[in-house]
Amino acid sequence: MSTDILFLAEFxxxxxxxxxxxxxxxxxxxxxxxxxxxxxxxxxxxxxxxAASLGAQGxxxxxxxxxxxxxxxxxxxxxxxxxxxxxxxxxxPATPNGRxxxxxxxxxxxxxxxxxxxxxxxxxxxxxxEQATLQGRVITTSRPADGA
Amino acid sequence: xxxxxxxxxxxATGADKRYTDDLRLDRTGVEAxxxxxxxxxxxxxxxxxxxxxxxxxxxxxxxxxxxxxxxxRALAMGGDEAVLVTDAALAGADEWGTAKVLAAALDKLxxxxxxxxxxxxxxxxxxVPGAVAAMRDxxxxxxxxELTLGDGEARVRRLSATGFDWIxxxxxxxxxVTDQVGEPRYASLKGIMAAKRKPMTTWSLADIGLSADDLxxxxxxxVTDARDPEAKPPTERIENVPAxxxxxxxxxxxxxxxxI
Numbered sequence: 001m002s003t004d005i006l007f008l009a010e011f012x013x014x015x016x017x018x019x020x021x022x023x024x025x026x027x028x029x030x031x032x033x034x035x036x037x038x039x040x041x042x043x044x045x046x047x048x049x050x051a052a053s054l055g056a057q058g059x060x061x062x063x064x065x066x067x068x069x070x071x072x073x074x075x076x077x078x079x080x081x082x083x084x085x086x087x088x089x090x091x092x093p094a095t096p097n098g099r100x101x102x103x104x105x106x107x108x109x110x111x112x113x114x115x116x117x118x119x120x121x122x123x124x125x126x127x128x129x130e131q132a133t134l135q136g137r138v139i140t141t142s143r144p145a146d147g148a
Numbered sequence: 149x150x151x152x153x154x155x156x157x158x159x160a161t162g163a164d165k166r167y168t169d170d171l172r173l174d175r176t177g178v179e180a181x182x183x184x185x186x187x188x189x190x191x192x193x194x195x196x197x198x199x200x201x202x203x204x205x206x207x208x209x210x211x212x213x214x215x216x217x218x219x220x221r222a223l224a225m226g227g228d229e230a231v232l233v234t235d236a237a238l239a240g241a242d243e244w245g246t247a248k249v250l251a252a253a254l255d256k257l258x259x260x261x262x263x264x265x266x267x268x269x270x271x272x273x274x275x276v277p278g279a280v281a282a283m284r285d286x287x288x289x290x291x292x293x294e295l296t297l298g299d300g301e302a303r304v305r306r307l308s309a310t311g312f313d314w315i316x317x318x319x320x321x322x323x324x325v326t327d328q329v330g331e332p333r334y335a336s337l338k339g340i341m342a343a344k345r346k347p348m349t350t351w352s353l354a355d356i357g358l359s360a361d362d363l364x365x366x367x368x369x370x371v372t373d374a375r376d377p378e379a380k381p382p383t384e385r386i387e388n389v390p391a392x393x394x395x396x397x398x399x400x401x402x403x404x405x406x407x408i
Contacts, residue, residue, distance in 0.1 A: 012309065049390055076282070099273075099274045100278050106243070106275055107247060107280065107282025113243050113273065113369065115193070134159070135269070137159070137376075138167060140373065141373040143369070143372055144370070145365065145369055145370045147364070148364060148368040
């Protein structure tokens with residue numbers, strides 16, 4: 001099973017969104033724990049020409065889903081095709097576009113979903129996450145169910 | 149045209165919220181309400197009825213039997229009927245499990261639009277609408293400040309970095325709306341009385357063609373721990389000192405946290 005950590009990297013106006021750079025760093029950290037690579041799925045205007053910038057933040061590889069200015073969810077089929085090849089986890093920004101794409105992946109590939117996540121780590125070969133739930137009143141730790 | 153509005157019953161905003169010993173949300177004895185963001189979806193659907201664009205509104209919810217109370221409150225605002233999917237096997241369902249159930253129920257109801265609020269007040273994952281759309285293989289029109297229907301398509305007006313965009317897709321669709329739709333109407337006394345007579349149907353998993361095995365129990369995720377959040381450190385106040393001294397203290401505080 002792949003131990004790569006995928007992440008969604010949104011581009012707008014020719015540049016990576018701040019979330020793309022943050023997720024690249026986060027994915028690289030998790031990949032160092034899992035023994036895999038951080039792999040970016042870049043989309044939006046500037047993705048093709050700017051993909052290399054994610055390397056500076058720790059991405060080992062970037063797949064460009066497309067660089068047209070269109071709703072992010074329309075990139076879902078391309079993202080699903082990449083994710084179907086494997087990976088231990090996929091990180092998505094908690095933005096409207098990020099949630100839409102992540103949700104499409106969850107629904108298309110029947111993936112366990114955690115979010116919004118405030119911390120993540122690789123434990124015993126799986127990604128374990130922390131969430132602030134119930135309006136921040138409870139901090140939960142979660143992981144994929146057995147066999148999921 | 150037919151709309152199904154998916155609503156969720158959640159603990160009231162000010163209610164005492166906690167997890168049980170087996171790490172599930174404890175709903176016993178807790179005041180429950182319609183998820184506040186779902187009320188905007190209800191309002192949007194009813195506005196389309198008022199405009200003559202939509203003929204019927206059905207409410208759909210997944211939850212324990214007490215979730216029927218939320219459906220009755222929705223019917224009191226307007227709409228025609230409600231469906232509750234409830235099953236003991238659904239206890240502890242996560243976003244994926246919820247989406248799976250709603251998708252199956254929506255396939256049975258076959259609306260032109262499955263309409264939802266943009267997030268739930270408790271989990272705030274915002275993944276269920278998109279997952280439902282993917283499972284049903286229909287377009288998702290999300291985060292709409294307004295929803296319009298006509299000529300075989302749905303359109304949402306969506307906030308963008310440069311203003312508003314209109315995004316359209318052929319029917320049927322899954323759509324979500326935000327609080328920009330406008331204030332939800334109050335239920336009138338006449339509406340509350342009428343809601344008691346409107347039909348409400350209860351479905352089990354078998355009624356929508358699913359089994360507990362289809363849902364991996366009820367979830368692909370498991371909660372392994374639940375704890376109180378860390379206590380926030382006391383607030384530092386810099387006051388009643390000369391401006392230069394205050395500036396120096398602020399700079400030291402920022403530098404200590406490597407923010408400058």
